[in-house]
Each structure stands twice: as C-alpha cells, then as structure tokens.
Amino acid sequence: MLNGTEDEEKWLAEGIAGIQHNAFYMHRALDSNNLREALKYSAQMLSELRTSKLSPHKYYELYMRAFDELKRLELFFKDDSKHGVSVVDLYELVQHAGNILPRLYLLCTVGSIYIKSKEAPAKEVLKDLVEMCRGVQHPIRGLFLRSYLAQISRDKLPDIGSEYEGDADTVMDAVDFVLQNFTEMNKLWVRMQHQGPGGVREKREKERSELQDLVGKNLHVLSQIEGVDLEMYKETVLPRVLEQVVNCKDDLAQYYLMDCIIQVFPDEYHLQTLETLLGACPQLQPTVDVKTVLSRLMDRLSNYAASSADVLPEFLQVEAFSKLSNAIGKVIEAQLDMPAVGAITLYVSLLTFTLRVHPDRLDHVDQVLGACVKKLSNIPKLEDSRAMKQVVALLSAPLEKYNDIVTALTLSNYPRVMDHLDIGTNKLMAMVIIQSIMKNNSCISTADKVEVLFELIKGLIKDIDGADVDELDEEDFKEEQNSVARLIHMLYNDEPEEMLKIICIVRKHTMVGGPKRLPFTVSSLVFSALRLLRQLQGQEGDIVGEEASMTPNKNFQLLTQIIESLSAVPSPELALRLYLQCAEAANGCDIEHVAYEFFTQAFVLYEEEIADSKAQVTAIHLIIGTLQRMNVFGVENRDTLTHKATGYSARLLKKADQCRAVYACSHLFWVDDQDGIKDGERVLLCLKRALRIANAAQQMANVARGSGGPVSLFVEILNKYIYFFEKGNKQITSSAIQGLIELINTEMQSDSTNPDSVADAFLASTLRYIQFQKQKGGVMGEKFESIKL
Amino acid sequence: MVLVLAIGDLHIPHRAPDLPPKFKSMLVPGKIQHIICTGNLCIKEVHDYFKTLCPDLHITRGEYDEDSHYPENKTLTIGQFKLGICHGHQVIPWGDLDSLAMVQRQLDVDILVTGHTHQFKAYKHEGGVVINPGSATGAFSSFTYDVNPSFVLMDIDGLRVVVYVYELIDGEVKVDKIDFKKTATASAH
Numbered sequence: 001m002l003n004g005t006e007d008e009e010k011w012l013a014e015g016i017a018g019i020q021h022n023a024f025y026m027h028r029a030l031d032s033n034n035l036r037e038a039l040k041y042s043a044q045m046l047s048e049l050r051t052s053k054l055s056p057h058k059y060y061e062l063y064m065r066a067f068d069e070l071k072r073l074e075l076f077f078k079d080d081s082k083h084g085v086s087v088v089d090l091y092e093l094v095q096h097a098g099n100i101l102p103r104l105y106l107l108c109t110v111g112s113i114y115i116k117s118k119e120a121p122a123k124e125v126l127k128d129l130v131e132m133c134r135g136v137q138h139p140i141r142g143l144f145l146r147s148y149l150a151q152i153s154r155d156k157l158p159d160i161g162s163e164y165e166g167d168a169d170t171v172m173d174a175v176d177f178v179l180q181n182f183t184e185m186n187k188l189w190v191r192m193q194h195q196g197p198g199g200v201r202e203k204r205e206k207e208r209s210e211l212q213d214l215v216g217k218n219l220h221v222l223s224q225i226e227g228v229d230l231e232m233y234k235e236t237v238l239p240r241v242l243e244q245v246v247n248c249k250d251d252l253a254q255y256y257l258m259d260c261i262i263q264v265f266p267d268e269y270h271l272q273t274l275e276t277l278l279g280a281c282p283q284l285q286p287t288v289d290v291k292t293v294l295s296r297l298m299d300r301l302s303n304y305a306a307s308s309a310d311v312l313p314e315f316l317q318v319e320a321f322s323k324l325s326n327a328i329g330k331v332i333e334a335q336l337d338m339p340a341v342g343a344i345t346l347y348v349s350l351l352t353f354t355l356r357v358h359p360d361r362l363d364h365v366d367q368v369l370g371a372c373v374k375k376l377s378n379i380p381k382l383e384d385s386r387a388m389k390q391v392v393a394l395l396s397a398p399l400e401k402y403n404d405i406v407t408a409l410t411l412s413n414y415p416r417v418m419d420h421l422d423i424g425t426n427k428l429m430a431m432v433i434i435q436s437i438m439k440n441n442s443c444i445s446t447a448d449k450v451e452v453l454f455e456l457i458k459g460l461i462k463d464i465d466g467a468d469v470d471e472l473d474e475e476d477f478k479e480e481q482n483s484v485a486r487l488i489h490m491l492y493n494d495e496p497e498e499m500l501k502i503i504c505i506v507r508k509h510t511m512v513g514g515p516k517r518l519p520f521t522v523s524s525l526v527f528s529a530l531r532l533l534r535q536l537q538g539q540e541g542d543i544v545g546e547e548a549s550m551t552p553n554k555n556f557q558l559l560t561q562i563i564e565s566l567s568a569v570p571s572p573e574l575a576l577r578l579y580l581q582c583a584e585a586a587n588g589c590d591i592e593h594v595a596y597e598f599f600t601q602a603f604v605l606y607e608e609e610i611a612d613s614k615a616q617v618t619a620i621h622l623i624i625g626t627l628q629r630m631n632v633f634g635v636e637n638r639d640t641l642t643h644k645a646t647g648y649s650a651r652l653l654k655k656a657d658q659c660r661a662v663y664a665c666s667h668l669f670w671v672d673d674q675d676g677i678k679d680g681e682r683v684l685l686c687l688k689r690a691l692r693i694a695n696a697a698q699q700m701a702n703v704a705r706g707s708g709g710p711v712s713l714f715v716e717i718l719n720k721y722i723y724f725f726e727k728g729n730k731q732i733t734s735s736a737i738q739g740l741i742e743l744i745n746t747e748m749q750s751d752s753t754n755p756d757s758v759a760d761a762f763l764a765s766t767l768r769y770i771q772f773q774k775q776k777g778g779v780m781g782e783k784f785e786s787i788k789l
Numbered sequence: 790m791v792l793v794l795a796i797g798d799l800h801i802p803h804r805a806p807d808l809p810p811k812f813k814s815m816l817v818p819g820k821i822q823h824i825i826c827t828g829n830l831c832i833k834e835v836h837d838y839f840k841t842l843c844p845d846l847h848i849t850r851g852e853y854d855e856d857s858h859y860p861e862n863k864t865l866t867i868g869q870f871k872l873g874i875c876h877g878h879q880v881i882p883w884g885d886l887d888s889l890a891m892v893q894r895q896l897d898v899d900i901l902v903t904g905h906t907h908q909f910k911a912y913k914h915e916g917g918v919v920i921n922p923g924s925a926t927g928a929f930s931s932f933t934y935d936v937n938p939s940f941v942l943m944d945i946d947g948l949r950v951v952v953y954v955y956e957l958i959d960g961e962v963k964v965d966k967i968d969f970k971k972t973a974t975a976s977a978h
Contacts, residue, residue: 441810482832485802523803523853527929534934577852584931618852618878625881629931664881672882712895719891726887758897765894765916772915 011053015062018048023069030076035083039094039106042073046102049141056140056210063144070109070148078113087117100135104145107132112152115164122156122164123173129153130180139192140211146185147214150221153177160227171227175236178225182218183244186257189215190250208252215253216260223264233269234276242280251285258284258293267304268311270297271318278327282334290331291342298324298349305356315357321364324350325371332375340379341387347372348394355401362411365398369413376420388425391417395429399436406444408433409452418456423464427480430457434483437490445493447501453491454509460484462512481520484510488524496535496550503529507562515569522566526578529559530585537589552589556582560601572609576602576619580626587632595630596637599623603644613653620648620661628667631676638677642668646686655697659713663690663720670724680731683724687732690717691740698747711759714744719766726773726783734786741767741789791868792820794843795941797827797876797904798924801835803853805926809938809957812925818842821942823867827904827922828876829853851876851904864896868945869971873898877905877921884932886912889919899971900943900950906932909939911952911967918969920952927957948972 022045029037049066051059076082077090085093091110097103111129115122129149136142157174158164165171192208222228222237238261245257258280262270270277277297281290301320305312315321328350332343351368358364372394395417398408408414418426433456437444444450454461460480488506493499503525510521533555559582566575579602586595606619623645633641645668649661666686669679694713701710718740725732744763748756773784794816799805807813821843828851830836836856839846850859862875873896880888884906893901899917907930909923923939930936938957943950952967 438807478832479834482802482834486806489802489804489806520802527804531929581931588931614857621879621881622852625878625883628882667882716891716895719894723887723891761897762895765897769890769894769915 008054008058011051012058012061015048015051015054016065019045019062019065019069022048026069026073030072033082035085038073038076038083039097042069042106043097043099043102045069046105047099049105049144050099050101052138052140054140056207059140059144063148066105067148067151070105074109074112074152077110078116087114087119101141101145104133104135105148108145108149108152112156115153115156118164121166122158123170123177126153126157126173126177130177130184133181134184137188137191139188139195142188143185143211143214146181146188147217150178150181150217154221157221157225159225171225171232172236174225175222175228175232178218178221179237179240182215182222182241185215185218186244186248186253190248190253193250193252205252209256212256216256216264219257219260219264223266230269230272233265234273238269238273238276242276246280246283249285251287254284254288255293258288259296262293262297262300267300268314270301271304271314271320274318274320274323278323281327282330286335290335291338291346294324294328294331295345295349298353302349302353302356305353312357321354321358321361324353325367329371339384339387340375341384341390343375344372344387344390344394347375348390348397351394351397355397359401362407366411366413369394369411369417373413373416373420376417383422388421391421392425392429392432396432399433403436403440403442405433405437405440405442405453406449409444409449409456415452415456423459426459426464430460431480431483433457434460434487437487438483442490444491445498445502447498447505450491450502450505454505457484457487458509461509461517463514477516478520481517484517485520485524488521488528491528494535496532496539499532499535500550503532503558507558511562511565518565518569519571519574522562522571523574523578525562526559526581529555529562530581533585533589552586552591553594556586556591556594556598560598563601570609572605573615573619576605576610577622579605580622583626584629587630590632592632592634592637595632596641599627599641603641606648613657616648616652617657617661620645620652621664624649624661624664624668628671631671650689650693655693655700656710656713659690659693659697660716662686662693663717666690666720666724670727670729672727678729680724680729683729684731687717687720687724690720711744711747711756712762714740714747715759715762715766718744718763722766722770726780734788737787791822791945793823793825793867793872793943793945794821795825795827795902795920795922795943796839796925797922798829798851798907798928798930799835799926800829800831800853800924800928801926803831804928808925809927811957811960811962812938812940812955815955815962816842823847823865825872825874825902827851827874827902828859829904831855847874849874849876852878862892862896864898869948870900870945870950871898872900872902874902877903884908886914886919890914890916893917893919906930907936908933909941909954909956911941911954913969918950918952922954923956 022041026038026041026045029041046066048062054062080086087110091107091114094106094110095103097106108129111125114120115125133142133146133149136145156164157177158166158170159174160171189208189211193204219241228237241261245254248254281294284290305315328346332338332346347368351365354361354364354368395414398411399405402408418429421429444453458464461484491502491506493502506525510517510525513521533552536550536552536555563575563578579598583595583598583602586598602623606623610616610619627641627645646662646665649665650658652658652661663686666683669677669682669686671677694717697710697713718737721732721737721740725734725737748759767789770784770787770789773780775781799808801807818841822845824839824843824846826839826846826848828849831851831853832855836848847863847865848859849863850857850861861879862873864871864873873893875892877883880892882888889901889903893916901917901919903919903921906921907924907928908921910919910921912919920941922941924930924936925938925940927936927938940955942953942955944953948971950969952969954965956963
C-alpha cells in the first residue's frame, strides 16, 4: 500500500512517463497506418492504469493522460480506410489484448465507433460492454473504467429523437444501460470501504468522497435523457435507484446518493414521487444524516414554491405538507439520540416550506410549532446555543412572513415554544418581536392580543426566576427598556373602552417590573393614559364601560397610582414632571380640586426630594410655567400655590437663579387673556424683589471678587419692566424704566475695567427696541414716547 | 446654500415610538450641513441617529432629556446669520412671543430656534426671527390637542434665509415656505 505522498508522486511520475513513452510509439504507428503496432503500444500504454499504488486523486491524473491518447486512437479506428479493418472485426481483434484492463478500454473505444457505425443496434453493444466491464472488480480501476464507458456512450444513447433510436432500440434500453452501469459502479464504490486494514478508515472515507461524483454522474445522465418523463421516472428510474441505495447499506453512499437524487432531478418529479422518496428514508442506515437530506429536500421544494404561484396547487394536490410532516415525525422518533439542534433545524425547514407553500394555513404553521414544543418538552434544559439559534429562526420566520405581529399572536403554540427558551434567548426573541412591530408600524388594538404580547415579552418586563440580574449590561438593559417604552405607543384603539382595557393590562404587567424598569415604562404609560383622557373629553356624553372607570376622576386616580409607583425607584424629578402634566390635564377637564391635588404632590416632591440645585432650578421653572397657565383655580387656591412658588424661587441657592425665578413669578400675576388675572401691583412687587436680589448679587460679587457681577440680570429685569409697561400695567411707570436704564449705565461704567460685552449688546438691543416702539406711532408710540433715553 | 435642519421635541420613547416613516425617508445623510435641535429627544439613540444624518449637531437641553449635560442655550454662526437655540421651558410664559424676543436680544442672535410648545411658528419681530419647528413626532402636548408632526429646514444664502416647514397632516407631507431677509445693518457685531 501507499507509504507516503512522496512515493506516490514518484509512482505517478513513473506512470506518466510510461504512458508518454508508449504513446510516442503509438503515434508513430498511427502515422504509418500500422494497426498491429498501434494496438500493441496502446495496450502497453493502458497497462499503466493497472497500478494499485495510487490514491484516487493521483490515479485520475494518470487516467486523464490515457484518456487523451485514447481519443486519438479512436479517430484512427474510425477511419477504416487507414487500417482496412471493419469495425466488427476490430471489435473482435482488440479482445486479444493480454491483460483485461487494457482490453476493456480498447473494447469500449471500439464499441463507441461500432455504435456510431450503426452496424449493430446500440443496445446490444452497450449491453455487451456494461457486462464485460464486470471483469474488473478492483474498485478504483473499475470505477474509472466504467466512467470511461459512461463518457463515451453518453452521446450515443438511444434516446427519443436521437439517431440511435429505432425499433430495436428504445429509451428503456438507454435507461437500463445507465442504471446497470450505475449499480455496478456503486457496488465497487461501496466495496472500497471494506478494503485494506481497518485503521485507515478516515483516509478511506476521504478517498471515497473524491470518487463520489463518478458514481453520481450516472444519475445526472439519467436526468438528461429526454425520454425519461415523469412516468418513467416514477415507474422505473426512481424505484431502481432507491433499491440500490437502500440495499448497499453503506452510509456514505446512501447520504450522497439521496442528496444527489434530490439535486439532480426536477422538483416537480419530487413532488409527484414524494411518498416513495420519503419512504426510503426510514430504510437507510441509522448513521445517515437523514435530517440534512430532508432539510435539503424541503429547501428545494420551498424554492420551487416560491418560483411561481402556478405550482402551488400541485403541492396541495399531493398533500406535500402532511407527507413531509409525517416523515419528519418518523425520523425524529426513530433517532432518539438525535441532538436537539438537528430536530429543530428540520422543523425550521418544514416551517419555511409551509410559509412558502401555504402561508394562509395557520393551522399548519401552528402544527409545526406544536411538534417542536413536543420535542423541546422532552429535553430537560436546552443549553446548546446552536439549537437556540434555530429556535429563534423558527420563531422569527412567521414574523417575517406575515409582517403583522397580530397573525403570529394567534398561533397558540408560539408562546409555548418561547417558554422553552433560556432566559437570554427569550429576551432576544422578545426584542425581535418588538423590532418587527416597530419596523412594520403595526398597531395592536385589542386587549386580548396585548395580553398575549406581554406574555411573550415577559422576560423584558420583569425579573424571571433564575435570571442572573448582575449579568445585565447597562447599555443593553437600557435598550431593552426603551424598546418596551416605545412599544407601549403601538398599542392603541380608537374606542375608549378598549383603550382603557389595554392600558390596564399594560399597567398590570409593567407595575411589577421593579425599580430598575419603572423609570422607563411609567412615562409611556402615563402619556398613553393622558391621551385616553383626551379621547374621553372628545366624546359626547358619559360613557359607561364595564369597569365604570371611564370618568375623568377615575382616570386621574389611575394616573396618580401609576406615578406613585415611581417613589419606589425613587424618581422624584420625573414624578414631579408627570404630576404637573396631570395638573394641566385636570385644568383642561375643569376639575379644580384634582388639579390642586396634583400641584400639592409636585410641591411635596420639590420640598422633600429634590435637593440638587440645578434640578431645583428646572423644577421651579416647570412649576411656574404650569401654574401660569392654570385657569381653573379660584382665588384662594391660586394664592396659596403662587405664594409657595414665589417662596421656593426666592430660596434657590444661587442669587442669579433666585433673581430669574422671582421675575418669572411676576407672570403669575398677569395673564393676558380676557378673564386672566391682571394684578399690576403684585407684578411690580415681584420685579422689585428681583431687583433687590440682583443688587445683592452685585454687592456680593464686588466683595468676593472685587469686580462687578452679573449686569445682565438688570437688563433682563429692565426687559420685564418694558414687557408689563407695554401690556398696560399702570404700576410700571416710564420714570421707573428710565431710572433702571440709568442704573444699568452706572453699573456698566463703574466696571469699565471689566467690560461685559454680552450685557452691552443686550442693553443696546433693548434700547433699540424701545426706539422701535416709539417710532411705531399710534397708541404704542405715544406710550413709549414718555421714556426718555 | 447652506441647509440647516431645525428639529426637536421628539419625546422618544416617552410620548412617541419613532419618527414618522415619511419623515425618516426624507431625512437622509449627507444632504444637511447643520442640525439644530431644540431638545427633548429624549434618549441617546435619537442623538446617535441625528449624528448619522449630519456630524455638526447642536442640541440644547429639554426637561425630559436623558443627557442632562446638554447646555441650556447655545449660539452659533452660519454664514451671515447668528443663530441661538433654547428649548423654551425656561422662558415664561411658555410660548410667549415677547418673552422669547427678550431671549433673542439677550443672546444677540438673528434667528432664535426654540421649542417646547410642539407648535410650528416662524415669525419676524423687530429684533429678528423666532422659529419653532414643532414636534417631529407629533408628540402629546399640554398646549394643544392637535399636534401634527413637523420639522423645519432652513436654507441660508447670504443675507437671506428661506424657512421650509414640513408638516405631516392626515398622512401626507405638506411643505410651506417663508422668506426672511436680513438687513445688513441689523445687529452686526
């Protein structure tokens, strides 16, 4: 046997040299029309192919050299004017060659010409050759010899419409010939497995796979024969091929050939012979990777279904789905130790098939999912990541196909499959679902679907037992929760009754999310509820729903409960904002006490929970801004709230912030619409207070830094004076404004060493504004006229 | 010709799931030179998305923004124009044009871009132009029950700015335009 590639190279070189040497003399003989010599040297040349020392790969190289030479020899044989011997006699003559292998190669070569000459029916010559080749039983030599036979006979088969068809020759003969050659080649191929010492099995399998296409070629030829129609395929070709496949009991051959059949023959044939094909599967060796074979078959059929809508009825007619489904079931049952990933891959292929062929049959889709659930139930804990990936693929397929999550939500087995995922993959799948909804802009509009949806994504909504919370990457967690927050806005129904149900379901699920999740989800829920409130307002008359929770008051109670949950986080700043939103909503519904209550909640949070100075500044502005817009309050309530707000403003940490907040409060006493409050005195009081604070700030800066402070504050206050002056606040006089301008100028001049260009420009543009107003003429012009610049 | 996108008050994910698909398909990278954002995005994902549209991104802080480090206000110069940005929740009364004018004077800018009210506005006063691009997602607002998604594209060319407002009304994108010219002598520093 072989001792190493170096030796093999040497032997191959020797073989090639041998061929070339004899070929040289053969050519000489051909040139001089010397048949005898030609036969002698060609036989010697072909003897090189008798070697047992080469691996298939190297033997092939040797074979190709010989093949090239045989072509020239064939040309010579054909031209009987050169050698003067009839083809019949030639056929007899070459059989005198000494060794069987060269003899048979020569015989095949002459046979080719014999058929061409039509002096005998093609079928007879072919039959003779295919039987004679039995004389070579060595696997590699035999395979190449028969391959040569297949090669030269290819264009001489009595196919319909070929010149070789006749009364004696039919397509059946062609098919018989190819099938016989195929059968013999397969036997030789299988025999290779049992040759030689046992230890080199892997090497042997590699060598075998190098030769597989020689065997498969025959099937290819069969598929190309015109005369092999569906009928003949069904009655003759497939049964005989399958017979050989099953009987050879060799797993390598079985796998390759099953796959070959599937790839080589048309998809319509497969559909019509589905039962036969699938029936062979349980008969194969247990070590054959049947699931891959089935997967590839289903993939091919899926593609076929996708190619044109016309073929779909055929699928239904042959009941393809149930046949495949049963076959898969049998295979999985039979192979108890099939790893999970294998079974699930099969189901993925079947599902893809179903979605392509009968997407409207949701019961089929559900059935496949159900079968998968059954398989998964038998596995205590699925830990294989590849299997997980396949389950994700399984669950993603309906989403992609239907583009409408609602359809997937009707599949009863869908949530059951998800239950079998490990927590990480479950969350991944939940994200896939949410992304599908977002991408398709889907709207889920019924409470029961929302319930199913939230069941599916429960891994994101709350902590599941066994979840390793520490593992959570912060960025990922944020992304998850933001996705859930976005999702809430995709749940919507025009009907307030149904919408309320939806909100209650979302609330039920999100409220158990825990302090980490609430800050993300509460906002979405609150605004959803606020939108519902507006819907209610838009409706005429009272609506009485099942839960009778339709009155605005009840809605506000619901909102309060939701916002209160933030105290567990704690999230006072967010809660404050949400309370203020609710206050505005209550204002819109004209419910004074509820609005007051919300302000109270906001103020409590401000006093007790918001300590950061920057946060306080923003909070104050929000409080003032909201309060300014309230028109539902009676005098008492308004006074209380305003007093508080002004108090907070004056107690901010930084003087500049105090100043600004206080002059903002001036607007609380002046609302520009018809019945709005217009308390000129209190406006002025605020502005004066702001001035005092600005002065104090100025003095502090002088002491602390030896230089001027924020002159800008004065200019801001000046602008406010002008604002109210313009609005007609009698308490603000032009002389006050003038005085303020002078004050500012003084401050600026006194600080000439440290010019504040920003404040300069601000003052300049303010003065320009006054000028502009003066030039307006009319009432406005007159008013501003009194301000002397 | 310099294109400036003015956009804000998306309130993603608290009040809206995403930009309307029709807007998304209009906003493609590489066409816009500057983005001015009034605030209330609210999350980093939106910030990153804007960055892909245009690297020159200017944002001011809205009261719901996740990133509390955005500035309260910002000024920048584009061509002949000085622009100022401020979300507007700090300017009381909210939406009051005279109070916003004061901010404009204070920041000393030709164009003040502001938000908060979710209502598109573009008007000229003595000191310059105030533009409110509205809410790009049509997010819930306590100001008005009727919020249409909108954003603004400014075309700055010399002393002229053309303001294009894109509004999504009943599923269709409607465009309107307003011209403003700056007089050479006005607030030139």
